[in-house]
Amino acid sequence: MARFSSEIPADTDARWARYVAGIAKAQPGLRSFLRTLLPCPGDADDVLQETNLILWQKREEYDSTRDFGPWARRIAYFQTLAHLKKRSRSRESRFSEEMAESLAVECERRADALEDRIQALRTCLDKLPGDERELVEARYGTGASVKVMAGEIGRSADALSMHLYRVRQKLAECISKSLRGGEMEMKGGEG
């Protein structure tokens, strides 16, 4: 079937498709990583755009035998540092480079389990009481700000903000509990 050979998905040609897919797949993790280093809404998204562009420009440098995640986060980290150095924003609105570095190290430590945490989050969301689940959906599903939401439901923005903070706390606890549970289960099965 020699005449088929030129049509076989050659590695080199499929490479960019896989690379682009890699970028896409890395988005939730990258965004979470950048939010940690740049907690002000909007900052992380700006740097994410820049990071995606750099990832594409540097595609030739990517070693496909390595994991995509750490490679992408490294680029995102350097983009963050560049962003922190910009003087257009006030000193108060950003972390110091030292803090950004320790946060990046923490994130790297947690990165492997991100997929599992997202899975666990879905289960934990289902376990929330109905009104809290609705609260989360209203806040994150519509993208409405806490202030706007508070106005609509007739609560003070402060109280609503605090409530959302508690719900996130609850979810975080539930996630770490379910991951610990999962580990124990696995060990039991192996033993």
Place this chain on the structure above:
Amino acid sequence: MSEPRFEDLLRKVIDGESHDVAAIEEAMEKDESLLAEYLDQVELDAMLEWEFGSEDAGQAELIPIHQPKRKIVGTFAKAAAFILPVALAFYLGIQKGQHTQPSSTPAAVAVLIDSEDCVWEKKPAAQRSFGASFAAGETLRIRSGIARFAMWGKAGVAIVGPAEIELVSREEISVRYGSVSAFAPDEAIGFKVTTPDVEIVDLGTHFGASVAQDGTTDVHVFEGEISVQSKGSEEAGELITTGQARRYTSVGDSKSVISIDPERFAEPPALEQLLAIATPNAAPRKSDSAKSKLDAPGILAAQRFTGAEAELSAPQNGSGFADQPWWAKPVFTSPIPRVESHSGGASAGGFLLVRGRDKAEPFVANRLHRKLDTELPRTFYFALRANYRGHDDDDFFALWIDSNAREGASHAEGPSLGIREGRYFARVDVAHAASAGEVVDSEEFTIAGRYIWNAEENRSEIALWVNPQDPQSQPDAVCDGPVTKKLPRDFRFLGLRIGQYTEVSDRLSVHGLATGTSLESVLTAVHP
């Protein structure tokens, strides 16, 4: 005044009510235990935004797959959902950064996902291979063969050369001449195919359009509904539905009813093809548990296919095979890795894809085989879990057991298991077959057989089970026949062949195959 609490500082920054990040830093420096709280809160905020899809408006429109309750229509729609992340990356990273956009990366509207004997005009073939992206406004000139594309607007398109087609946008292609078939799931309603004389709007369907050099356009609707409007006409578009076909002639501006003819068009892209391109690094799933299960009692040789790239090439894969990898025809057999959508609901892939026969091949089209570690006993069981897409009644395939693995051999004189004439079969040889059940296109099935070679009576018997629920169940059909000199002298090889009337677009997805000493053992081996 007392210092503000950490949680108040943090929630206000998260909510966008404050920008005092420095105060958060200061607090975390004083008390390191706050770091974990910070990470939990910010990460959850990001994960929830992602999960519920409320990122900036510009991104949100590109990530419908993150909305968990989205209605997904049909397998093609699922494929479109998987392929979306690729589009997402293009748009996030490239189109949105247009002011700094490198000239080498224009916005893609389509990606080439498959071709058969495709000869392109002008451009070297290397640039026209699997995964190549095409920008809006690009013209495709195909001298002969078939090329399949996934449109970022979610439709799938197959072009048969000679053809000249312009990619207008993600939702529109313009055919100057040549034949095009398109598949548009509900999400792609409104996908447009224009020809020199007519404009076809897809209303959720599979249809074909062919344009002759003189501009005559034939439109065939295989499923669903389209609207066709003559250019420059004031009249409303004509609705054409399943099974109907029309011819529009530019000379005299006339139209006529013609008979539908699917043979003139190529199959639009298959789900597996769309999946394959959307999968980075083809990450194999951990298969330790699968492996241990394959060493269960009674299993003689087995392999479950998970779509990992090394599945065919690594000699240690599977269980009970000699120390050599699978022999497989590369163009016609490919591992398709498993992919899951971000919302966790839909998933696909994780099998070995075996294609139908290409007309240029010999009639006997063997696809893969492997030598067994030890030859099978005179009584053995074998099983296969798979599904067949594109099935029609003259399709045939068999999982065969034989003493040799010659490429041109039909393996018809020994035991085999498969589908034939629309039914499942197990046979002792070509002349003595038991059959049962009816093959349903694209539906997963498990078939198992028990072969008994009774040397004293000089007979052999085969029993067939179709989708057995219980390892104790009685066979669905049994057949026996005399042992002739043609019977293989031993059973050392196992393989898979595809029949001569299968189409190259047919797809047998193999999940697992096994031989063993009991029905239970082979069923255990092929099921996850």
